[in-house]
Amino acid sequence: MAETIQLSVDGVSVTVPRGAMISAAVAAAGVSAFRKSVTGEPRGPLCGMGICFECRVTVNGRAHVRSCQVPCESGMEVQTDA
Amino acid sequence: MPESAYDVVIIGAGPAGLAAARSAAACGATVMLVDDNPQTGGQIWRGEPRLAVPSGASLVCGARVFAAPAPGRLWLETFDRDFELGYRRLILATGARERFLPFPGWTLPNVMGAGGFEALAKSGLPIRGKRVVVAGSGPLLLAVARYLRAHGAELRLIAEQASRAALVRFTLGLSRHPGKLWEAVQLRARLLGTRYLSACWPIAADGGARLESVTLYRAGRTWREPCDYLACGFGLVPNVELPALLGCRLGASGVAVDEYQQTSVAGIYAAGEVTGIGGLDLSLVEGEIAGFAAAGKPDSARPLFSARERHRRFAAALDRAFALREELKNLPQDDTLVCRCEDVAFERIRRRSGWRDAKLQTRCGMGPCQGRVCGAALEFLLGWKPDSVRPPVFPARIASLSGPRCPPR
Numbered sequence: 001m002a003e004t005i006q007l008s009v010d011g012v013s014v015t016v017p018r019g020a021m022i023s024a025a026v027a028a029a030g031v032s033a034f035r036k037s038v039t040g041e042p043r044g045p046l047c048g049m050g051i052c053f054e055c056r057v058t059v060n061g062r063a064h065v066r067s068c069q070v071p072c073e074s075g076m077e078v079q080t081d082a
Numbered sequence: 083m084p085e086s087a088y089d090v091v092i093i094g095a096g097p098a099g100l101a102a103a104r105s106a107a108a109c110g111a112t113v114m115l116v117d118d119n120p121q122t123g124g125q126i127w128r129g130e131p132r133l134a135v136p137s138g139a140s141l142v143c144g145a146r147v148f149a150a151p152a153p154g155r156l157w158l159e160t161f162d163r164d165f166e167l168g169y170r171r172l173i174l175a176t177g178a179r180e181r182f183l184p185f186p187g188w189t190l191p192n193v194m195g196a197g198g199f200e201a202l203a204k205s206g207l208p209i210r211g212k213r214v215v216v217a218g219s220g221p222l223l224l225a226v227a228r229y230l231r232a233h234g235a236e237l238r239l240i241a242e243q244a245s246r247a248a249l250v251r252f253t254l255g256l257s258r259h260p261g262k263l264w265e266a267v268q269l270r271a272r273l274l275g276t277r278y279l280s281a282c283w284p285i286a287a288d289g290g291a292r293l294e295s296v297t298l299y300r301a302g303r304t305w306r307e308p309c310d311y312l313a314c315g316f317g318l319v320p321n322v323e324l325p326a327l328l329g330c331r332l333g334a335s336g337v338a339v340d341e342y343q344q345t346s347v348a349g350i351y352a353a354g355e356v357t358g359i360g361g362l363d364l365s366l367v368e369g370e371i372a373g374f375a376a377a378g379k380p381d382s383a384r385p386l387f388s389a390r391e392r393h394r395r396f397a398a399a400l401d402r403a404f405a406l407r408e409e410l411k412n413l414p415q416d417d418t419l420v421c422r423c424e425d426v427a428f429e430r431i432r433r434r435s436g437w438r439d440a441k442l443q444t445r446c447g448m449g450p451c452q453g454r455v456c457g458a459a460l461e462f463l464l465g466w467k468p469d470s471v472r473p474p475v476f477p478a479r480i481a482s483l484s485g486p487r488c489p490p491r
Binding site for chain 2: 016017019020021023024025027028032033034037038039041042043044045046047048049050051052053054056062064065068069070071072
């Protein structure tokens with residue numbers, strides 16, 4: 001089994017260790033603002049446990065995925081909203 | 083009864099849920115364990131559970147309950163599907179989350195919870211060489227700091243809002259719990275060389291697009307501490323939303339339970355942090371009791387009552403030592419956002435008469451987190467009690483709301 005996983009974040013290829021959450025892949029892509037707030041402020045993860053919804057991103061076209069709770073899979077396409 | 087029904091369904095596979103699963107399964111009950119994280123262990127054992135899922139028990143990870151359409155039935159959703167679960171007895175081990183307090187700049191990217199930051203680091207966030215300030219309150223700060231140190235972060239300092247006097251009283255009290263004292267000493271020893279400042283707290287996070295420094299306050303003095311991350315949490319609050327949805331009565335510190343961990347709703351039990359913040363040992367023993375009771379063997383639970391009582395006394399001491407100081411109520415300024423989902427500033431919220439009025443007039447607490455973040459903050463800042471809970475208890479997809487039809491797999 002491969003030790004790393006390759007996926008894309010905003011079109012940029014990222015390699016992360018197997019088992020990493022999508023939040024880690026977004027951070028590894030150098031992104032700290034995962035989304036824009038309703039008034040346009042940059043936001044990133046807060047709670048790390050699926051409560052705050054600040055880390056949500058679009059994954060394979062599915063919106064509002066909490067990136068801190070979903071493991072990376074090979075070939076995933078992650079889109080931030082920042 | 084739905085297609086897939088279990089004697090005992092347990093929501094939450096942290097220490098309490100795993101302990102409950104073990105004792106319920108040992109009594110011969112069919113057990114289903116559910117957790118919204120990808121792995122068992124809860125927040126404290128994240129990914130490295132020290133209790134196994136008992137053989138014979140079923141497990142679904144990455145699933146959260148969003149509705150309870152009728153007694154004995156739950157609707158759940160995962161990343162890409164939805165399903166229904168049936169239960170004869172239910173054990174709620176939904177754990178706790180951090181309490182965040184709003185201060186200027188707390189919404190900047192890279193300002194995170196204390197436990198939140200550790201969780202994200204354990205999920206693969208690269209922290210080696212990153213400058214981190216750990217702040218807030220509670221024993222969790224020390225555990226987080228230890229983890230960060232061990233994994234190569236540059237720990238700048240730990241700011242604990244509680245006074246030194248309160249901490250010393252607490253540490254002395256620990257001698258009645260020798261095991262805990264050892265744990266505390268061990269933690270402190272490993273942290274040697276890191277500043278641990280009592281009666282100190284952040285008053286602002288500064289930066290443009292992301293955090294650049296944090297302004298700390300201590301004894302009349304303020305200063306700026308440059309950092310890449312601020313890991314900041316002010317204690318824990320129980321996750322009572324699902325229990326409330328199910329009609330379980332809430333007490334002052336969490337879900338109210340009887341001596342067998344049964345809630346006010348017959349057949350529904352609660353164990354662990356959701357009944358009141360008490361730590362790992364209390365969660366384990368409560369889970370074990372709930373598991374026996376839910377599986378119809380309450381006599382097996384009785385011998386555990388004295389241990390539970392001991393752990394509860396420890397929890398009460400902890401609660402006193404790390405009580406939040408009044409000055410923290412002055413942290414949010416007029417323009418500080420309190421509701422991060424709807425971007426509602428403190429100035430607009432505090433003029434309202436209560437939680438419901440604030441929701442109706444400002445949309446505070448009406449976003450995707452459903453008040454889980456701002457509700458706990460406003461409970462401390464303004465003394466507001468959370469409003470009633472309605473389904474869906476978590477945001478769910480439209481397709482799921484019409485009623486799932488798939489059995490779990």
